[in-house]
Amino acid sequence: MPVxxxxxxxxLLLACLLAVPLLSSCTLVTLRDEARAFYAATVLAGRVAVPxxxxxxxxxxAVAEGADGRRQVVHxxxxxxxxxxxxxxxxxxxxxxxxxxxxxxGRPDDGDxxxxxxxxxxxxxxxxxxxxxxVLAPGQAAxxxxxLPADAxxxxxxxxxxxxxxxxxxxxxxxxxxxxxxxxxMEAFRRTGGNIYFAEPYDPARTPVLFVHGALxxxxxxxxxxxxxxxRRYQAWVFQYPSGSSLDSMAHLLYWKLFNxxxxxxxxxxxxxxxxxxxxxxxxxxxxxxxxxxxxxxxxVSLSTPWGGESGAALGVKHSPAVVxxxxxxxxxxxxxxxxxxxxxxxxxxxxxxxxxxxGYNLLRPTTDGTVTxxxxxxxxxxxxxxxVTGFDEDHDxxxxxxxxxxxxxxxxxxxxxxxxxxxxxxxxxxxAAPDGRAESLLAALATxxxxxxxxxxxxxxPQVMSLTPGAGLTRVGPVAPGVYEVSATAPAFRTQPxxxxxxxxxxxxxxxxxxxxxxxxxxxxxxxxxxxxRQPAGSYRAPxxxxxxxxxxLQGPGGVRTLVPRHSERPDxxxxxxxxxxxxxxxxxxxxxxxxxxxVLTVEADGHAPHVSRHVVMPGRVSPLASVLLQPLR
Numbered sequence: 001m002p003v004x005x006x007x008x009x010x011x012l013l014l015a016c017l018l019a020v021p022l023l024s025s026c027t028l029v030t031l032r033d034e035a036r037a038f039y040a041a042t043v044l045a046g047r048v049a050v051p052x053x054x055x056x057x058x059x060x061x062a063v064a065e066g067a068d069g070r071r072q073v074v075h076x077x078x079x080x081x082x083x084x085x086x087x088x089x090x091x092x093x094x095x096x097x098x099x100x101x102x103x104x105x106g107r108p109d110d111g112d113x114x115x116x117x118x119x120x121x122x123x124x125x126x127x128x129x130x131x132x133x134x135v136l137a138p139g140q141a142a143x144x145x146x147x148l149p150a151d152a153x154x155x156x157x158x159x160x161x162x163x164x165x166x167x168x169x170x171x172x173x174x175x176x177x178x179x180x181x182x183x184x185x186m187e188a189f190r191r192t193g194g195n196i197y198f199a200e201p202y203d204p205a206r207t208p209v210l211f212v213h214g215a216l217x218x219x220x221x222x223x224x225x226x227x228x229x230x231x232r233r234y235q236a237w238v239f240q241y242p243s244g245s246s247l248d249s250m251a252h253l254l255y256w257k258l259f260n261x262x263x264x265x266x267x268x269x270x271x272x273x274x275x276x277x278x279x280x281x282x283x284x285x286x287x288x289x290x291x292x293x294x295x296x297x298x299x300x301v302s303l304s305t306p307w308g309g310e311s312g313a314a315l316g317v318k319h320s321p322a323v324v325x326x327x328x329x330x331x332x333x334x335x336x337x338x339x340x341x342x343x344x345x346x347x348x349x350x351x352x353x354x355x356x357x358x359x360g361y362n363l364l365r366p367t368t369d370g371t372v373t374x375x376x377x378x379x380x381x382x383x384x385x386x387x388x389v390t391g392f393d394e395d396h397d398x399x400x401x402x403x404x405x406x407x408x409x410x411x412x413x414x415x416x417x418x419x420x421x422x423x424x425x426x427x428x429x430x431x432x433a434a435p436d437g438r439a440e441s442l443l444a445a446l447a448t449x450x451x452x453x454x455x456x457x458x459x460x461x462x463p464q465v466m467s468l469t470p471g472a473g474l475t476r477v478g479p480v481a482p483g484v485y486e487v488s489a490t491a492p493a494f495r496t497q498p499x500x501x502x503x504x505x506x507x508x509x510x511x512x513x514x515x516x517x518x519x520x521x522x523x524x525x526x527x528x529x530x531x532x533x534x535r536q537p538a539g540s541y542r543a544p545x546x547x548x549x550x551x552x553x554x555l556q557g558p559g560g561v562r563t564l565v566p567r568h569s570e571r572p573d574x575x576x577x578x579x580x581x582x583x584x585x586x587x588x589x590x591x592x593x594x595x596x597x598x599x600x601v602l603t604v605e606a607d608g609h610a611p612h613v614s615r616h617v618v619m620p621g622r623v624s625p626l627a628s629v630l631l632q633p634l635r
Contacts, residue, residue, distance in 0.1 A: 031322035034186045038245065038325055041088050041186065041538040042123045045256060046132035047263075048098045050082040051113055056102030058136070059155045062087040063095045063147060065120060071149040075190055079161035082136075084260035086160065086253070088189050088538055093120040097144050098134045106154040107145075114140040116147050119617055124630060127536040128252065131492060131623040158192050162260045166197035166238055168220055173197075173240065178218030181242035185325065186538075194241030194250065196257045199226055203235055207269055207417065210237045212254075214276025214305075215326065217243060221275065224401040230410060233417070237270075243277065247329040247336060249539035251284035258285075258293065262467045268479060271299040271413050275400060276372070277326070279305030283340055290346035292465045295425070295479060299416035300345075301352045301409055304369055304396050306330070308376035309337045325537055332376075341381040352412050353377075353386035354405065356394040371396035388412070425479030426505040429512045430468055430489065432475075447491040447517070449477060450575065454484045454502065480505045488579050489515040492623045493522050495594075499579040519621025521595030523555065524574075527588040527604060527612075527629045549607045553590050557600030557618075564590055595620075604629050 048058050061076035074094070075087045078101070087096065099114035101107075108114050113136035121129065158164075158172055171177060172192050181188040196210065197219065209229065211222040219238040226236050239257065241250045261267060274282045279302035286297065313330035317323050329336035345351060355377040356369035367374045383389050394402050430449055447468040468475045468489065487501045494517040503511050527550055553564040566585035574591045577584030583592045595618045604612040609631040 031183060031324065034184050034244075035323055035325055037090075037186045038538050039536070040125050041090055042126050043128050043249075043253075043539040044087045044089060044094070044096060044121070044123075044132050045085065045128065045130050046096070046134065047084050047260070048079065048082050048115075048133070049135045050100060051136065051138065054100060054102075054113055054136075055081070056100055057104065057159070058082050058098055058161075059101050059106065059108075060085040060087065060096065060098040060134075061148070061152070061155070062089045063097060063149070064089065065093045065095070071147070073149060073152045076153075076155045077160045077193060078155045078157065080159035080164055081161055083161045083264060084256065086193055086256070086539075088186065089123055091123050091125055094123050095120040095147060096132050096134065097147055098136060099141060099144055100136055101155075108141040108148075110141050111138075112141050113138050114144040116140070116144050118619075118622075125536060126630075127249075127538060127540040133623060156191065160193035160195050162196045162257050163198050163202060163264065164195060166199045166219060166236075168223055168226070173219040173238075175218055175220055177240075178213070178216050178221070178243065181218070181240075182216045182244040182324065182326075185242035185244035188242040189245070189538075192240075194239070194245075194253045194257075196237050196239050196254075196261065199236040199238070200231075202265055204265070206231075206233060206235045207271065207413075208237050208267060209234045209413065210239060210270055210272045212239045212272065212274040212278035212282055213243070214274075214278045215243045217275065217278070221400055222273075225273065225406055225409070228403075228406050228410075234271075234413065239278075241281075244324045244326055246325045246537040246540060247277070247281050247284060249537050250281050251288060253539055254281060254285050255289040255292070258296070259467055262296075266476060267296065269298055270296060271301070271416060272297060273301045273303070273409060274305065275303045276305060276396065277330070279303070279307070280329070280336075280340065283345070284336075286345050286349060287340070287343055290349075291463060292467075293346070294464050294466060295346075295348040295481070297346070297349050299350050299352060299413055301354060301412055303354050303399050303405070304356050304372055304377060305353075305382075306372045306376040307337075307340070307379035307382040308332055308373075309334075310372065310376065341385075345385060350416055351382075351386045353382060353389045354399070354408070355389070355391050356396060356399045357391050358393050358395045358398070369394070369396045369399070425481050426507060426509040426511065427476060427478030428480060428487075428503070428505070429510055430475045430477060431512070431514045432468060432489065433514065433516050434518075447489055447494075450488050450490065451480065451485040452487075454486050476510075482507050487513060488575070489513075489517075490575070490578065491517055492524065493520065493621050494518060495520045495581065496579070520593060521597060521618040521620040522623075523592045523595060523600065523602070523616055523618055525590055525602075525629055527590075527606070527631060529609070529631050529633065550585070550588060550604060551607060552603075552605045553585050554603040554605075555592050555595075555600050556603070558596045558598035562592060564592075566590065602629070604631065606631050609633055 058079045062074050064072050064074045074089050077085055095117050097116040099108035100112045115134040115136045213221045219240045229236050239254055272282055309332035310330045313327040316327045359368035359370035392405055399405050449466045449468055450463050452463040466477045482505050484504050487503050489496050497516045501513055550566050555562045562583055564583055564585035569586050572586035572589050574584045581593055597619050600616050602614050612629050612631055
C-alpha cells in the first residue's frame with residue numbers, strides 16, 4: 001500500500017482531489033466507515049457524583065443489550081476525578097454504569113461506590129443525549145458486576161475529565177494523534193475523547209488561556225506558545241479534539257467541558273487563542289452558548305482562521321469516495337459558514353483577528369498563507385466585527401512559532417486584563433437547600449441560575465444563564481453587570497421555592513440568594529421529523545423542527561390524562577411555565593411537571609405524520625432523559 005506523507009492543517013482541503021487517489025484502499029474504506037458510524041452514533045453525556053469524603057478515579061461505561069440478550073461494553077472512559085463524562089454509542093438499548101476505582105484495577109470491587117441506571121435508554125441516532133447523571137453509593141458494586149459482561153475490556157488509562165494533566169511528550173498529544181483525530185474521528189473519540197487539559201494544577205489567582213488547535217492539529221501545535229506564556233499572570237489550558245468531527249459537535253463539546261469546569265472551579269475570566277479551523281469552533285461556541293457563558297470569555301485571538309471556508313472542502317464533498325465530516329462545515333456558502341455571522345458575538349468578547357500572508361500567488365490559487373487564502377482569512381464580516389486586524393509575514397504553520405506573533409498575542413491578552421477593559425460587576429452568593437436537609441439528594445441535580453434584566457422597554461431582555469455547583473450548598477457566581485434582574489434557579493427534576501427573586505446587582509457588591517429544591521416528576525422533550533442523517537452528527541444538538549404542525553401532545557398515566565395544544569412562538573420558551581408549575585408546549589418543545597412516580601404513555605399527533613406513541617418511567621428527583629420524538633411522514 002502506498003505511504004502518504006501527512007499533510008499539515010487544511011492542505012488536504014487545498015488539494016483533496018489530488019490527495020484522495022493517493023490514499024490506500026484500506027484508508028478510504030476506514031474513512032468511509034468512520035464517517036458512516038459518526039453520523040449514526042449518539043453521544044451520551046452526564047455527570048457522576050461520589051459520596052462525601054471519597055476521592056479517586058471513576059470509570060463510566062455504556063453497556064448495550066442486543067436482541068439476543070447479550071451485553072457488550074460499547075464505550076468506556078476513565079475520569080481522574082468525579083465530574084462530567086461523554087460516551088459515544090450506536091443505536092439500541094444502552095445502560096450507563098459507573099464505579100469508583102481508587103486502586104486502579106479497572107473492576108468494581110465490593111468496597112467501591114457504584115451506580116447504574118435503573119432502566120436502559122433507547123438510543124436512536126439523535127446526536128446528543130444529556131442529563132444521564134449518576135450518584136455513586138456504597139453497596140452497589142455487586143449489582144454493577146452483574147450488569148457488566150464477563151468479557152468486559154479493561155478501561156483506558158487516559159482521563160477524559162476536564163482538567164486532566166497535559167504532558168506534551170505523551171503520544172496522546174502528539175502530531176500523530178492529531179492526524180488520527182482527523183482521519184478517524186470516531187476511533188479517536190473512543191480512545192481519548194475531546195477534552196480541556198491543564199498544563200499545570202489549577203490556580204485561581206491566574207487567568208486561564210485556552211488554546212484551540214485546527215484541522216489535523218494537536219496540543220503539540222502550541223508548544224512554542226506554552227513555553228513563552230507569562231506564567232506569573234496566566235495558566236495554560238488546551239482543548240484537544242478529533243478535528244475530523246463536525247464543527248457543530250466540537251463546539252457543543254467545548255461548551256460542555258467549560259460548563260463542567262465552571263461547576264468545578266467557578267472561573268470568572270478566561271481568554272481563548274485559536275488556530276485555523278479552531279477559530280470556527282470557538283465562534284460557534286460563542287454564538288450558541290453566549291448567554292450561558294456570560295462574561296466569562298474576554299479576549300478571543302484567532303490565528304489564520306478560514307472565516308470564509310475552503311473551496312477544496314466543497315470539491316472533496318462532491319467528488320471524494322470518502323468524506324471527512326468536518327469538510328461539510330468548511331464548504332463556502334453552506335449552512336455552517338453562512339450562519340456563523342447570523343448574530344454578533346457577546347459584548348464582553350474582544351475578537352482580535354491575526355492573519356498570515358507568506359504564501360504568495362499562482363495561477364491556480366489566489367494569495368494565501370501557504371494554506372488558507374487571504375480572502376477567507378479576511379472575510380468582510382470577520383474584519384467588521386474584530387476589534388483589531390493584524391497581519392504577519394508568516395505562513396499557516398510558522399505563525400504558531402514566530403516570537404513576534406507570540407509577543408503580540410501576550411500584549412493583546414495583557415491589554416484585555418487592564419483596569420477598565422471589563423465593566424465592573426457584582427456577584428451573587430446562591431445557596432441551594434434540600435427540604436429534608438440531605439444534600440446528597442441534589443448531588444446530580446445540574447441546577448442553573450437564570451438572570452433576566454428588568455427595566456424599561458429599551459432594556460434588553462436577553463437572559464444570562466449560569467451553572468450552579470450541585471450538592472455544594474453555596475455557589476458564588478459572577479461577575480454580573482450592574483442592574484436589576486429577575487432571578488430564578490432551576491433543576492430538571494426539582495421544584496424551586498421561591499420561583500423568582502428580584503435583585504439589584506451593585507458594582508463590587510455581593511447579593512445572597514437562598515432557594516429550596518423539592519423533588520418532582522418531570523418529562524421534557526422536543527419533536528423532530530425523520531430526514532437527512534447528515535443533519536444530526538454525533539455530539540451535535542438537534543434544534544426543534546419547523547417542518548410539521550403538532551396538533552396535540554397527550555400524556556396518560558398515574559393521575560389521569562394531560563393534553564397540550566402547542567402554541568407557536570417565534571422563540572419558544574418553557575421556563576415561565578416551569579417556574580409556575582404548569583405543563584406547557586411551544587412549537588416542537590414540551591414539558592410536563594408535577595408528575596407522580598410511575599409509567600406514562602406519550603402520544604404526539606402532527607399533521608401529515610403518523611402518531612408517535614412511546615412509554616416512559618418517571619421518578620420525582622430523577623431526570624428521565626427523553627430522546628427526540630421522531631415523527632414519521634405519512635406515505
